[in-house]
Amino acid sequence: MKLKQLSLFLENKPGALSAPVKLLADARINILTLSIAEARQYGILRLVVQDWATAKTLLERRGLAVNVTDVLAIEVPDQPGGLAGVLAALEEAGLNLEYMYAFTVRHGSNGFFIFRYDDPDKAIAVLQKHKINVVDSAELCKRLKN
Amino acid sequence: MSKHTTHKAASFHPVSAPDFLPPGQLRDLQLQRLQKMVALAYNNVGLFRRRMKELGMEPGDVKSLDDITRLPFCTKTDLRDTYPFGLFAKPMSEIVRLHASTGTTGKPIVVAYTQQDINVWTNVICRSFAACGLHSGDIIQNAYGYGLFTGGLGAHYGAEALGATVIPISGGNTQRQIMVLKDFNVTAICCTPSYFLHIIDQAAELGVNFKELPLRAGVFGAEPWTESMRQHIQRDSGIKAYDIYGLSEIIGPGVAMECPCQAGPHIFEDYFYPEVIDAATGKPLSDGEEGELVLTTLSKEAMPMIRYRTHDITAISSEPCECGRTLRRIQRISRRSDDMIIIRGVNVYPSQIETALLKVEGAQPHYQIILTREKGLDEMEVQVEVTADVFSDTMGGLEQLQARLTKSIESATGLRPRVRLIQPHSIQRSEGKAKRVLDQRKM
Numbered sequence: 384m385k386l387k388q389l390s391l392f393l394e395n396k397p398g399a400l401s402a403p404v405k406l407l408a409d410a411r412i413n414i415l416t417l418s419i420a421e422a423r424q425y426g427i428l429r430l431v432v433q434d435w436a437t438a439k440t441l442l443e444r445r446g447l448a449v450n451v452t453d454v455l456a457i458e459v460p461d462q463p464g465g466l467a468g469v470l471a472a473l474e475e476a477g478l479n480l481e482y483m484y485a486f487t488v489r490h491g492s493n494g495f496f497i498f499r500y501d502d503p504d505k506a507i508a509v510l511q512k513h514k515i516n517v518v519d520s521a522e523l524c525k526r527l528k529n
Numbered sequence: 530m531s532k533h534t535t536h537k538a539a540s541f542h543p544v545s546a547p548d549f550l551p552p553g554q555l556r557d558l559q560l561q562r563l564q565k566m567v568a569l570a571y572n573n574v575g576l577f578r579r580r581m582k583e584l585g586m587e588p589g590d591v592k593s594l595d596d597i598t599r600l601p602f603c604t605k606t607d608l609r610d611t612y613p614f615g616l617f618a619k620p621m622s623e624i625v626r627l628h629a630s631t632g633t634t635g636k637p638i639v640v641a642y643t644q645q646d647i648n649v650w651t652n653v654i655c656r657s658f659a660a661c662g663l664h665s666g667d668i669i670q671n672a673y674g675y676g677l678f679t680g681g682l683g684a685h686y687g688a689e690a691l692g693a694t695v696i697p698i699s700g701g702n703t704q705r706q707i708m709v710l711k712d713f714n715v716t717a718i719c720c721t722p723s724y725f726l727h728i729i730d731q732a733a734e735l736g737v738n739f740k741e742l743p744l745r746a747g748v749f750g751a752e753p754w755t756e757s758m759r760q761h762i763q764r765d766s767g768i769k770a771y772d773i774y775g776l777s778e779i780i781g782p783g784v785a786m787e788c789p790c791q792a793g794p795h796i797f798e799d800y801f802y803p804e805v806i807d808a809a810t811g812k813p814l815s816d817g818e819e820g821e822l823v824l825t826t827l828s829k830e831a832m833p834m835i836r837y838r839t840h841d842i843t844a845i846s847s848e849p850c851e852c853g854r855t856l857r858r859i860q861r862i863s864r865r866s867d868d869m870i871i872i873r874g875v876n877v878y879p880s881q882i883e884t885a886l887l888k889v890e891g892a893q894p895h896y897q898i899i900l901t902r903e904k905g906l907d908e909m910e911v912q913v914e915v916t917a918d919v920f921s922d923t924m925g926g927l928e929q930l931q932a933r934l935t936k937s938i939e940s941a942t943g944l945r946p947r948v949r950l951i952q953p954h955s956i957q958r959s960e961g962k963a964k965r966v967l968d969q970r971k972m
Contacts, residue, residue: 390922392915394952420924425915425950429922444734446954448915452922481923499922 384507384517385453387435388497391428392448395421400428403442412438415527416497418484429484431456431497433524453503456486456523458516461494472513473498478506490526542659544652544691547799548854555855558799560594562827567591567600570833573618576611577601577835597802597825598813602836608638608778617641619831629677630777640679640777641831647686649828650780653797654687657786660795660854661746661771663717665692670710672720672728673751674700674961679781680751684719687783693717700724700960703731714743722749722758722770723963726894729766730953740767748773750782752962753841755863755880757887759791761894772861778837779824785859788852795856796845800828803859804836805845808866816847821866822859840866870966872900872907877942879965882911885941889933891919897956902970910947911938914956 393399400419407414407430415431432438435451442449459465473480478500486495495518500506510517518526541549550558568588570577580601581587590596608616617624625644629637642650663669669688673680681699688695698709700720706728709715718725725747732739747762750773762770774794775782784801785794796803801824805814808821822839843859850858863880870877879898886892895914900907913934920927927950934948957964 388922390920392917392920392927392950392952394950394955399952422924422928425927427920427922427924427927443917446734446952448917448920448953450917450921 384455384519385503386431386456386497386520386523388452388454388499389430389432389435389439389442390450390452391430391442392425393428394425395423402445403428403430403447406441406445407432407438410437410441412441415523416484416486416495418482418497420482429497452499455498455500455503455506455510456518457496457498457510458490458493458518459496461489461492465494466496469496469510469513469515472515473500473506473509476505476509478502478509486527488527495523495526542664542691544655545659545854548656548660548795548797548856550799550855552855555798556594559802559827562799563594563597563802563825564588564591566825566827566829566833567835569618569830570835574616574833576607576616577603577833594802597804597836600825600836602811602823602838603834604838605638605778605840609636612636613639614641616832618833619643624831626682628679628682628777628781637677638778640781643830646780646829646831649800650683650783651686651690653780653783653786653800654683655690656797657773657783658688658691658693658717658748660786660788661717661748661769662789663691663693663746667691667693667716668696668713669693670696670698670706670713670715670718672698672700672706672718672724673782678961679775679777680719680961683775683781683783684748688719703728703958703960704735707732707735707737710744711737711742716743717746717748718744719748719773721751721959721961721963722747722754722762723752724958724960725749725762725766725770726758727958727960729762730895739765744768746771748786750774753863753865753868753880754861755883755887756861757884758894761887774841774859774862776824776839776841778839779826779834780829784824788850788854790851792850793846793858793860795850795854795858798856800826802827803845803857805843806838808842814844816845816857819844819860822862842866868966870898870900870968872909872942872944875942875944877909877944881941882938882946883965885937886911886913886934889930889937891916891930892934893919895953895956896965898966900966900968900970907970908947909944910949912949912951912956914953915950916953 417430420427481499571588624641626642675681747770759770771787775784785796804823805820814820822841826834841862846858864878897912899910939945
């Protein structure tokens with residue numbers, strides 16, 4: 384159910400972002416989605432890619448500092464209140480959301496979000512109880528292709 | 530050969546015999562050699578003769594070892610002023626080799642050796658390797674630069690004299706260094722500590738696990754380094770890191786070397802006489818007191834050095850060492866009086882910053898200190914490389930690391946630095962001596 388997200392430490396300077404992106408492009412590894420958290424001098428690039436293990440090795444060989452985190456990909460109805468409903472269920476269970484970001488593609492009438500919780504397993508249990516769809520990596524790739 | 534048995538079984542190598550001379554005999558030998566050398570310098574080196582005369586002294590006035598404190602000092606400036614050959618005590622027909630310093634600050638300095646000087650140098654390096662448990666059968670990768678720098682050739686001849694197998698790979702080409710370390714079953718390596726750190730990092734990226742290699746000892750020197758750096762190297766590589774001390778003006782590496790107790794380098798006192806002085810007044814200090822190290826060569830023919838001021842800050846320890854050597858030790862040298870930087874009127878040594886950084890869990894020893902002046906005020910920026918161990922996917926961890934580093938440096942130096950976290954490998958790696966400070970202040 385859980386997805387592996389890669390986090391890269393990047394300095395805030397020209398070219399810092401394009402280096403890893405180009406490296407993955409040259410290896411024909413597709414980036415499913417990404418987000419950047421930034422401070423004044425540095426940032427963290429968060430990536431969800433098709434083959435995280437290969438991507439991690441490639442990025443580390445290039446000398447980048449890379450971490451792996453478990454995140455959840457959650458299917459949310461693409462309509463007003465769709466996201467609010469999902470969040471309400473998780474908040475009710477007392478789970479604190481660290482951060483989230485969206486996929487640009489949709490599947491049918493649903494969109495996808497990446498959610499990051501300290502306790503992803505508990506989050507999965509809550510989501511399943513509320514019949515909210517959490518998709519795994521294989522399923523995600525399949526849906527994003529269609 | 531397993532890592533542990535060879536190390537433990539290393540009883541004393543025959544070449545180490547002079548390390549254990551009874552102190553009385555050692556002092557007699559030192560005096561005999563000192564008197565002979567003072568006469569040689571007086572008769573053949575104009576600068577030295579002139580200074581002796583100014584003090585109203587003659588070689589015959591050196592009657593005891595204590596009289597050494599009456600002799601004039603020699604400084605790096607003297608070497609520059611007499612560039613290139615002005616301090617030679619022998620004609621070129623007896624000089625078999627010249628070395629020179631890199632000359633990053635002005636003109637290089639030139640040092641000379643007779644065959645006898647080379648033999649002495651070979652002997653002290655050989656004893657240096659023996660002191661840390663190396664012997665014939667060991668494979669020594671010599672990654673000190675070969676050439677005008679004394680490190681490469683010095684270590685080379687000493688290792689051969691020991692009967693070890695030397696790989697004269699010289700500095701640089703890190704990937705090849707790692708390949709050779711692995712493929713040739715290297716058991717010991719010589720280089721600067723900062724270059725070895727670079728080798729460990731690159732090896733990790735290439736998937737080479739140092740702890741699975743037969744490498745067991747590193748003979749590191751040619752730049753100041755801290756005890757924290759030693760601990761870091763030993764933890765990351767699984768080898769023992771030994772501190773070798775030396776300087777071209779005296780002979781090159783091999784003036785002093787650590788034994789397996791790793792409690793500060795033993796000075797090869799049968800060839801080099803150490804003193805520690807108050808750097809400001811020039812007054813001799815007692816053993817145990819910290820000050821500037823002053824060295825006198827006791828056998829040098831081509832270029833005798835009398836009371837050479839090294840700028841290295843240390844204290845001499847006459848406490849007996851567990852290894853049984855009678856040679857006195859110097860405290861490991863982590864700072865030099867000319868390394869000192871003055872920031873907003875506060876004296877700071879790069880080694881203080883290195884120690885403070887390595888106190889913070891997960892911090893890496895790749896750092897650089899950048900000094901600038903903004904609106905008349907000095908600013909100190911410390912750039913530290915970030916590795917995967919010290920950050921997570923959230924910003925909190927990074928902010929905490931930055932805060933902890935800032936606090937640690939502030940409590941060590943009294944100055945609040947700007948800590949800048951930077952990507953791995955952004956600081957230029959040195960294959961020789963690391964450049965820790967970039968002073969961009971316009972004075």
